Amino acid sequence: MAENEKKAVEEITSMDDDFAKWYTDIVKKAELAEYTSVKGCMVIRPYGYAIWENIQHILDTRFKETGHENVCMPMFIPESLLQKEKDHVEGFAPEVAWVTHGGDEKLEDRLCVRPTSETLFCEHYANVVHSYRDLPKLYNQWVSVVRWEKTTRPFLRTREFLWQEGHTIHATAEEAIAETERMLNVYADFCEDSLAMPVLKGRKTDSDKFAGAEATYAIEALMHDGKSLQAGTSHYFGDGFAKAFEILYTNKDNQKVYPYQTSWGVTTRLIGAIIMTHGDDRGLVLPPAVAPVQVMIIPVAQHKPGVLDMAEQLRARLSGKYRVKLDASDNSPGWKFSEYEMKGVPLRIEIGPRDIEAGKCVIVTRHNCEKEVVELENLEEAVERKLREVHDGMYEKALRNREKHTYSCLTVDEIKSALENNGDGFVKAMWCGDESCEDKVKELTGVGSRCIPFEQEQLGDKCVCCGKPAKCMVVWGKAY
Amino acid sequence: MAENEKKAVEEITSMDDDFAKWYTDIVKKAELAEYTSVKGCMVIRPYGYAIWENIQHILDTRFKETGHENVCMPMFIPESLLQKEKDHVEGFAPEVAWVTHGGDEKLEDRLCVRPTSETLFCEHYANVVHSYRDLPKLYNQWVSVVRWEKTTRPFLRTREFLWQEGHTIHATAEEAIAETERMLNVYADFCEDSLAMPVLKGRKTDSDKFAGAEATYAIEALMHDGKSLQAGTSHYFGDGFAKAFEILYTNKDNQKVYPYQTSWGVTTRLIGAIIMTHGDDRGLVLPPAVAPVQVMIIPVAQHKPGVLDMAEQLRARLSGKYRVKLDASDNSPGWKFSEYEMKGVPLRIEIGPRDIEAGKCVIVTRHNCEKEVVELENLEEAVERKLREVHDGMYEKALRNREKHTYSCLTVDEIKSALENNGDGFVKAMWCGDESCEDKVKELTGVGSRCIPFEQEQLGDKCVCCGKPAKCMVVWGKAY
Numbered sequence A, B: 001m002a003e004n005e006k007k008a009v010e011e012i013t014s015m016d017d018d019f020a021k022w023y024t025d026i027v028k029k030a031e032l033a034e035y036t037s038v039k040g041c042m043v044i045r046p047y048g049y050a051i052w053e054n055i056q057h058i059l060d061t062r063f064k065e066t067g068h069e070n071v072c073m074p075m076f077i078p079e080s081l082l083q084k085e086k087d088h089v090e091g092f093a094p095e096v097a098w099v100t101h102g103g104d105e106k107l108e109d110r111l112c113v114r115p116t117s118e119t120l121f122c123e124h125y126a127n128v129v130h131s132y133r134d135l136p137k138l139y140n141q142w143v144s145v146v147r148w149e150k151t152t153r154p155f156l157r158t159r160e161f162l163w164q165e166g167h168t169i170h171a172t173a174e175e176a177i178a179e180t181e182r183m184l185n186v187y188a189d190f191c192e193d194s195l196a197m198p199v200l201k202g203r204k205t206d207s208d209k210f211a212g213a214e215a216t217y218a219i220e221a222l223m224h225d226g227k228s229l230q231a232g233t234s235h236y237f238g239d240g241f242a243k244a245f246e247i248l249y250t251n252k253d254n255q256k257v258y259p260y261q262t263s264w265g266v267t268t269r270l271i272g273a274i275i276m277t278h279g280d281d282r283g284l285v286l287p288p289a290v291a292p293v294q295v296m297i298i299p300v301a302q303h304k305p306g307v308l309d310m311a312e313q314l315r316a317r318l319s320g321k322y323r324v325k326l327d328a329s330d331n332s333p334g335w336k337f338s339e340y341e342m343k344g345v346p347l348r349i350e351i352g353p354r355d356i357e358a359g360k361c362v363i364v365t366r367h368n369c370e371k372e373v374v375e376l377e378n379l380e381e382a383v384e385r386k387l388r389e390v391h392d393g394m395y396e397k398a399l400r401n402r403e404k405h406t407y408s409c410l411t412v413d414e415i416k417s418a419l420e421n422n423g424d425g426f427v428k429a430m431w432c433g434d435e436s437c438e439d440k441v442k443e444l445t446g447v448g449s450r451c452i453p454f455e456q457e458q459l460g461d462k463c464v465c466c467g468k469p470a471k472c473m474v475v476w477g478k479a480y
Helices: A019-029 A046-065 A084-096 A120-127 A173-193 A240-244 A271-278 A307-318 A333-342 A353-358 A376-404 A412-422 A435-445 B019-029 B046-065 B088-093 B118-127 B173-193 B240-244 B269-279 B307-318 B333-342 B353-358 B376-403 B412-422 B435-445
Strands: A033-035 A042-044 A076-078 A096-104 A106-113 A136-148 A160-170 A198-205 A215-222 A229-236 A260-267 A295-299 A325-327 A345-352 A360-365 A370-375 A406-408 A425-433 A448-453 A471-476 B033-035 B042-044 B075-078 B097-103 B105-113 B137-146 B159-171 B198-202 B215-222 B228-238 B258-265 B295-299 B325-328 B347-351 B360-365 B372-375 B405-409 B426-431 B448-453 B471-476
Touching: A019 A271, A042 B198, A046 A160, A046 A271, A120 A240, A120 A260, A120 B258, A136 A295, A160 A173, A173 A198, A173 A215, A173 A229, A173 A260, A173 A471, A173 B046, A173 B360, A215 A271, A215 A376, A215 A448, A215 B046, A215 B215, A229 A240, A229 A271, A240 A260, A271 A376, A271 B033, A295 A333, A295 B228, A307 A325, A307 A345, A307 A353, A307 A376, A333 A345, A345 A353, A345 A376, A345 B088, A353 A360, A360 A376, A370 A376, A370 B347, A376 A406, A376 B240, A376 B376, A406 A412, A406 B159, A406 B405, A412 A425, A412 A435, A425 A435, A425 A448, A425 B412, A435 A471, A435 B412, A471 B372, B019 B033, B019 B269, B046 B137, B046 B173, B046 B269, B075 B372, B088 B258, B097 B137, B105 B258, B118 B137, B118 B159, B118 B240, B118 B258, B159 B173, B173 B198, B173 B215, B173 B228, B215 B269, B215 B376, B215 B471, B228 B240, B228 B269, B240 B258, B258 B269, B258 B412, B269 B376, B295 B307, B307 B325, B307 B347, B307 B353, B307 B376, B333 B347, B347 B353, B353 B360, B372 B376, B376 B405, B412 B426, B412 B435, B426 B435, B426 B448
Parallel strands: A295 A325, A295 A345, A406 A425, B295 B325, B295 B347, B405 B426
Antiparallel strands: A033 A042, A076 A106, A096 A106, A096 B097, A136 A160, A160 A260, A198 A215, A198 A448, A215 A229, A229 A260, A345 A360, A360 A370, A425 A471, A448 A471, B033 B042, B075 B105, B097 B105, B137 B159, B159 B258, B198 B215, B198 B448, B215 B228, B228 B258, B347 B360, B360 B372, B426 B471, B448 B471
């Protein structure tokens, strides 16, 4: 390696040795985020933020295509407003940050920094929704929220995190329920089509519902260590918030009635999900759709005549259609290979004097480290094909991992032995619907209910815990 | 008007009767923003937020073209961190919101909600800048900030507002100064090319500098009521923050030295500037580049066969290239005309049975309410041309207004009589450089120094106030 190299690509902890340390190594060394002096608050660095911008762009386009508009609510909620919906305040009050002073002046009604914005949207809807002609309102905002968590980890659980929160209000329950489901599907499609991450869609059990919701739907993804990560949620509120906030509209029959509401969100946690679904011992592996750099061109023997020129030509041919960069710095090719493997760039193109002579270049796909020699004249076609291959390969690999770690169990003992023999994963087992059984399964096996999947299977007709008649199949797991 | 119309388009206060009321009428009735129960915090509604999204998109593209990357810093600053730079904390501490509790727990070091993020960027730079190879860092973030203002008005002065803040760090003072100027020019070009708003570029006097800056540059625009609005600022920090935060890097000669910094920002205040530069007694007038809807198609006699079909055909032809909408609701054409005039849509296309028969349509430009009959076959060309005309016409009108209300004065008495006879505006007058003269001009005439324009004129060689030798020409005015 050249003496003047900026830094050595540092080794990261192996995921099998210490998964948690492997995770934070990647966060730091791929330059996604950095700690600050405020516990649980992070700096999202340019490379990490560019992933979030790509996520935002894709989702925002989908939201607008489905008729949603962006707005911006204040970040502060007066304590009196937060208290209007009983379940909601009980769920959130213990974990909010309180503003008590503005300048030197003590506030009469202290303000919490929004942990979520249902109360603010409700206050606004009460102001602007009067007639059936004002419905539906399909609103979304991209903001940060604050929850005063005790245990924090970059992206996965931070005291401040970035998210979008959709908040909609409808004339009928049916329309609101359809919206709740529509947005869960938007999230699921996004995870699979853009993040190459298979997800289960399902309903949360009552013990796991959002504070104030009638029903919470979620998408759950299995991480490489066998733990489950809730990647997005969509809530149906019925008319509970409307009643608490006195939102009333005049329907077509000239009666004053309550409307129905939903909310739904995904967060910067998705970046944690990408790391733990696709990463390996060389570092990050990014899905092409959200990678800040999709193709990195690395010249070999770049001091030889013509090499840098050709590398720049390739860059120019690909730019416009792809996010492509050329690293012409004086670091060695070997250092560059390691660096962009660490950073998870989906494709790397190697071009040296012998390649140029042969009219070829080498394309290496990050997710499986395979090389292919490609004719330079077919470069565009090859890059397009390889990026598709990378996405599909990443999705298949994640799906195989999930299948390998999904266990169908009929008894609590089967759950225990499946986990012991095969490691953590998703457990499919029938449930009677009683919260006491849910608690007992968790106590005995360590796995809690993740969701009641929409795609049900009939694994016998008895509850895995009490043996009484089962109501549904639940997917159980350990959660992030 | 049809009985079933959603609402009448309400009258707004005339700007000559009560400019402040005219302003808030537009904010509410054009559905840009709505008040909340937290004083000084507003809901930015879809129509207002869409303007901000267009501003963001244009500026963000310009920032990226000039090599900047987006990041995201926390919203909280520990009190101890805020205190590291003396001038900075003195400037901001009196107007910050303080978080004292997380959940039930009292915080040891209370946190302020960022009023601006220099301290956070400095803490981060101290962590990641070590070598000349790490420089420059050209960072920006799009976030909201909080300043506990006593008097508030939507968009112009709110306790929470949206903005972007660029923060850059450089090896040399020259490079940092060039950056400060470059970004001021980006802002000025944006205001003129995208907002059709002429601006003065200049330097702030020392009394008006940003807390902690060596020099503050600003762009100033003249509003319709003759008051000045600071539309963007760019600060050069020298190495003051680097010293306070112990940011040191190893230069090429292997010495540890301090780097140089800048910051620069524009805010949602720009939406207030658009209202007060271009608006009239019919409502908002939006520059085409940032208008959420650039073209509104309004069918006339839409119950007649073929009218809605043709209106939809026109919409389809224009969509993709323009932000175009068709209002096929059952409100009357007259109501629609008023509504979209209120909302400032740059072009309206009227299409009815007789137009269709003649193969024509009518295009009305909002800023001057002029009509033109256009051949349907030339629609795309006509819309392109009219949008350019609208932008240029708006810019010219605003420039003429500024010229009409810019007064060159040699004495304090001349300032007084210019303002009395011609109304508020920009006053050009020479200044000796003493803060006491600056204060005295303000006391005697009501106008304060807005900036020392880059384009200097020689209006004699004596200070307008004390008569001693003048150092420069200052532009004075009343400020928002």
